[in-house]
Amino acid sequence: MKQKIEVGVLGATGMVGQHFVKFLQDHPWFDLTWVGASDRSAGKKYRDATSWRLDGVMPAGVAGLTVEDSKPGNAPKLLFSAMDALVATEIERAFAAAGHALVSNSKNHRMEPDVPLLVPEINPDHLKLVPLQKKRGWKGLIATNPNCSTVVLTMGLAPLKPFGITRVVATTMQALSGAGYPGVPSMDINANVIPFIGGEEEKMQQETQKILGDFLGDRVQPLAARVSAHCNRVPVVDGHTVTISVELSSKPTEAAILAAFENFRGVPQERNLPSAPARPVIYMPEKDRPQPRRDAGRERGMAAFVGRVRPCPALDWKFVALGHNTVRGAAGAAVLNAELMLTEGLLA
Amino acid sequence: MKQKIEVGVLGATGMVGQHFVKFLQDHPWFDLTWVGASDRSAGKKYRDATSWRLDGVMPAGVAGLTVEDSKPGNAPKLLFSAMDALVATEIERAFAAAGHALVSNSKNHRMEPDVPLLVPEINPDHLKLVPLQKKRGWKGLIATNPNCSTVVLTMGLAPLKPFGITRVVATTMQALSGAGYPGVPSMDINANVIPFIGGEEEKMQQETQKILGDFLGDRVQPLAARVSAHCNRVPVVDGHTVTISVELSSKPTEAAILAAFENFRGVPQERNLPSAPARPVIYMPEKDRPQPRRDAGRERGMAAFVGRVRPCPALDWKFVALGHNTVRGAAGAAVLNAELMLTEGLLA
Amino acid sequence: MKQKIEVGVLGATGMVGQHFVKFLQDHPWFDLTWVGASDRSAGKKYRDATSWRLDGVMPAGVAGLTVEDSKPGNAPKLLFSAMDALVATEIERAFAAAGHALVSNSKNHRMEPDVPLLVPEINPDHLKLVPLQKKRGWKGLIATNPNCSTVVLTMGLAPLKPFGITRVVATTMQALSGAGYPGVPSMDINANVIPFIGGEEEKMQQETQKILGDFLGDRVQPLAARVSAHCNRVPVVDGHTVTISVELSSKPTEAAILAAFENFRGVPQERNLPSAPARPVIYMPEKDRPQPRRDAGRERGMAAFVGRVRPCPALDWKFVALGHNTVRGAAGAAVLNAELMLTEGLLA
């Protein structure tokens, strides 16, 4: 890659935007030169418009950028969207119409039939939905990554898809960083569990079916599995843990399942994309792993970790999965999507 | 009750023993006059033999008792066992043989075919197993209460038993106090989740089937449901939270399920036993309850709380249940057992 | 007390207001019959106007009260103020002018020269400031209790006042509940310390001097001690812990200090006021106590606990103090103030 591609972040001053800013630091292909936010921040320096909430301090490179209004104009072609769902629909469409490649972490377009809901190791062929977006009159495109808890579930399930997934019961224990900022009041969650996250279960259930679905030439046929999610917030900083019971039609052995986890690779690994982990799914043999505080940040937060594969008396097999919700579940996911899209020629 | 019955606690100096000591304070029927522990402590005053680990300070009434060796002799007839599983089998049997009524929180005898595994609101008729213990040559008896996470699951499921429970997937988020003392190192669990608790899943699965099983004259027929548990430790002080997906053969409506929770009562409520909560299962209509820190201690820790009943795409219905693990899940459970047994004439 | 006195709470729907509602439940002298809040809530039932944030559920007795506008009119004579500091000044004065006895937890009037900043065990004679308020043309009065961290420091210092306090260095580790709701975002404080609480150090320093000051006939002479506070937020639910180094002019022995803590009593104890703890300051001899989670709630949250008295190489002595910030540091403090005032004839 001789010269870096200029990229921008929409919603750059918010918590998710900050994760993009942090993840894009020193990226070998992408150069963050443009930050957009609401009218309120436009015209200010990023350092002045932003209360930096992440660990450490704001990357020096972005601090001096001037925040732009969220309108097409001088923005680079490739834009990452970290916008709040309340405003993302119209703004993302305006940018797509104007020719930008919107790689969005927002939920707004995920379930649109012509928008790929992408996990590069799982369904890179869903990018073939992009040409259908021309019917909307867009010169550009929108591609999305899943909800942070969906990523963990689908990366745990994808290696098992060849065995015929017919039924899934998943319970999440989700980190605080998944709720943004200010997010969950400490009085609500300190030494506590909150057994509810608004809209999360529906997202996990629907998105999982779409991601694991098959591309049929002009649409994605959702996976015909019955998927049920119980979503909980726990006092963990980063890393969503998911317990998974799964029914598999081909009744594989434990050895077959372990081999499926072990051998799972995808296009990002084949193409050695810069943000791709060497192995997307890492099986941990220890009896009490993976654990969010100890494992979520490994492999720069881009791998999913699974463990405790054992028979499930109610369905067929059960195990636990873990992933870093703000990296693999948000900013890192979108950047990996963009890397894949670049190698597919979609950003030309 | 004109005069209180003298009772003792075996394993009184340990963490579970301390919970018994605390729960028995000011009990209207029982008077704690005897504390037993290992050789190491025998002969000392309770205050000197015990590092008090519970909130507040040691109850004054017990501080001056002399710790006795764990051998039948001068102990009262009714004994609560808080002994470590490593030593409980032989000692409990010795006391039962010698004529004591052992009401045990230890796991050792729970799955024995002639020992009731009792939740007074659910299976009071399992006490009819007690006469079978005569075949062992015991002059006394052993009755047990379930593992702390099993209590929560079974109290959540019992109201649904009439609908035909055929399959259950449960995931626990268990409190630190369930692991005793010193229990889980803070380095392992601070801002973390540990997706493993040794032996816990097996206990939850087997005990649930026994508790919800039917007494058939000379034995308990376990419930023929497929029960699967995922057990996790979370940084919560007290209160085990359990997410539950359940398959019900009669396909009840949501209204029928809510009415079942609402109307569930048992013998302890009919007889107004001193430790019985007014309602054993309390349905909370709030969208994000129950929560361990806010709810586990209500009703003196003796009720189970359920919430979030909603359809389960994978099985039939899903909901969340919560109970106080050291009260309803341990000391309080055993004391309620003893109260039931007293009214059944089993302690005469 | 033949008949209970009707009382009201201003700012009743907020977090501090909820603490008043909870603390006044079943009070033997006071009957909560009136709740006031902002225009936004006025006219609604309390249950509808209030998101209950405390453990457990809203007391049934108050749920059906209609929230009143925060204006004098049909309110009872005795009113507790839990109002936000942004609005409390004018509203409290309006009520005082109209003849109400305002017993306020808000900071607004604490440092006014004619307003008592009261800790009943320490400075009951400061109530003699009340007649000076007539000069403002008020038919009623305002009395205040200190900031939550100040209460802990002053109760720890008061027994030592006879030894001549000349210098104090205090560091607080303050609970989350002291910040109200939503208060501190969990992303900021989970597994963290925040070494700053806005305005808190100034309050602790000034209020301590006033509370420990002497009433000189027409004014309070602040204690001429140099007081320095370092205020920190820690991930604890309830209970402010304070480390204290103190310089004492009379150079007492350790035995004298322990005796001072041991023997400290005040008017509330003499008069056996309903909310008064049997002993306002409890010295714990254990080497690692007091601790917030284990001790703050003892004595219904109304006592201060001290421990670890030992020589201070930099000043003279050092020790640790603890108190329940939302009880002794807020609602309970104000109610105890009102109890004292009632026995002084100030509420007639």
Added chain:
Amino acid sequence: MKQKIEVGVLGATGMVGQHFVKFLQDHPWFDLTWVGASDRSAGKKYRDATSWRLDGVMPAGVAGLTVEDSKPGNAPKLLFSAMDALVATEIERAFAAAGHALVSNSKNHRMEPDVPLLVPEINPDHLKLVPLQKKRGWKGLIATNPNCSTVVLTMGLAPLKPFGITRVVATTMQALSGAGYPGVPSMDINANVIPFIGGEEEKMQQETQKILGDFLGDRVQPLAARVSAHCNRVPVVDGHTVTISVELSSKPTEAAILAAFENFRGVPQERNLPSAPARPVIYMPEKDRPQPRRDAGRERGMAAFVGRVRPCPALDWKFVALGHNTVRGAAGAAVLNAELMLTEGLLA
């Protein structure tokens, strides 16, 4: 550095030993080729002898090393000691006698008059104590680093030494990792503060005086300041926070103090030692920083962070300091000591 120097770690299987193993990964000068532990582990592979407790997994390079008995023999000249204080005295002396350079994190020799208690940026000249050790008949030497909380205090104070430090009151809020493994039971510290750490206050008080003391040709004259410490454990994973009030004889201005922090550098910076942070003390101007979770790990855990400089009503100035207790407070401190010693020719 053409060829790396072989080094070993004594006590390598324990928690502190694991921190050494982790910190030494990819060190440019040192190559970890030898691990020693107790008889119990000797002869096993490191991977088999060690329960890895740190985040992530054991470094591959060390996993296959054979654990050696803790006796001089085939060990490299330079040894880091992570031994438990119960056994360190005799073993460290045996190695020193045999010619090894012991760079120890253990407390045992810190206060010996002929042993440097080293913070390379503060007192590199204390290495001149080493030749005095010849009098013991040692062919080798022992150098030590301070207790983890002492490092933070002394790095916060060192820039102020020119102003004449005469009195210090410090209160710590110390992380869980400072207690080793299993360390503090979660039941003791979850949502709690423990106002006591055995022996810690004495260490902080004495060590600070020695570190900030002057080398007088044949001994170190301790700093004649009155230093008082209050030590507390809080539920934080890594990073000790310390509030500091300080009396300074020259009465510097705030600007002078800030400049002192800003300009503070030492020999490690001059010589660009591999583990030296660019700036040993970083002043954060934000009103609520530094914070352990957000800042302790910056600069690879090797810098101290200070903030909130403001006047102290009781002494002269007050501020807060923070450092990573297992890096700058333990393994990293010892490695930086060794780097300094290497450049001083002490390892030849």
